[in-house]
Amino acid sequence: MAVFKRKLAMSYGGHTNPLVWLAAIICTIFAIAVIIIGIIVFIGYVVIHPRVPIISVTSAHLDLLRNDYAGLLQTQLSIVVTASNGNAKAHAQFSEITFSLSFQGQGIAVLVADSFDVPKNSSNNLRYVVQSSPIPLTPEQMDEVDASRKRNEISFDFKGAARTRWRIGPFGSVKYSCHLNCHLKFRPSNGSYIPSKCSSKSK
Incomplete structure (x- = not known):
């Protein structure tokens, strides 16, 4: 049975395509931003300690x-x-x-x-x-x-x-x-x- 393997998109010369690197950087920045916002909301909740209206x-x-x-x-x-x-x-x-x-x-x-x-x-x-x-x-x-x-x-x-x-x-x-x-x-x-x-x- 033939086995097909997918390879990461490569540019000429065997280097990773710059678009792949760009996508990875954007995803990393987005993930960090979500974590930071979550921490801010949590700290704000603890500091304010709100009562439910x-x-x-x-x-x-x-x-x-x-x-x-x-x-x-x-x-x-x-x-x-x-x-x-x-x-x-x-x-x-x-x-x-x-x-x-x-x-x-x-x-x-x-x-x-x-x-x-x-x-x-x-x-x-x-x-x-x-x-x-x-x-x-x-x-x-x-x-x-x-x-x-x-x-x-x-x-x-x-x-x-x-x-x-x-x-x-x-x-x-x-x-x-x-x-x-x-x-x-x-x-x-x-x-x-x-x-x-x-x-x-x-x-």
């Missing part, structure tokens, strides 16, 4: 809760979502911000916000006033509303996510996705918010 519901109020015998529910909620940046040496950017509000699986509203920056060691509030159209309820959901009024506690599902990013040094940056999934509980008698832990988890 978070989103959380810090305040809310049940402005309206009305249901009729036809099984239609109307509600209005005021919700304050706070974007917090605990980094003392780096600004943070929040983007792709989307939240959904629902009751017993029935969608009420989708809330969004444009991208914004939060200065180091600071926070920014997003204030939403959510007014629903009449929501048709099943008999089971109507029973749940009645039971909620009797025990003076009603719960809404609040889910959402945002992307966060902040720079470390002149070359690198850190990115996270913040995910929020919690229940917002209120007193139907006066609309007051029952405080609970509703903060994001980073992925």
Whole structure:
């Protein structure tokens, strides 16, 4: 069986082609640059020791809760979502911000916000006033509303996510996705918010 061997491109006289040397030099420079940038980013991360930015519901109020015998529910909620940046040496950017509000699986509203920056060691509030159209309820959901009024506690599902990013040094940056999934509980008698832990988890 014939065996074929590949030889490195050679120029006349048995010397390595200058283009091969040039390619090798470029690859070496690129590899060194990647290593240096990686070291700078690592040192910047250690020096800054950043805290992961978070989103959380810090305040809310049940402005309206009305249901009729036809099984239609109307509600209005005021919700304050706070974007917090605990980094003392780096600004943070929040983007792709989307939240959904629902009751017993029935969608009420989708809330969004444009991208914004939060200065180091600071926070920014997003204030939403959510007014629903009449929501048709099943008999089971109507029973749940009645039971909620009797025990003076009603719960809404609040889910959402945002992307966060902040720079470390002149070359690198850190990115996270913040995910929020919690229940917002209120007193139907006066609309007051029952405080609970509703903060994001980073992925």
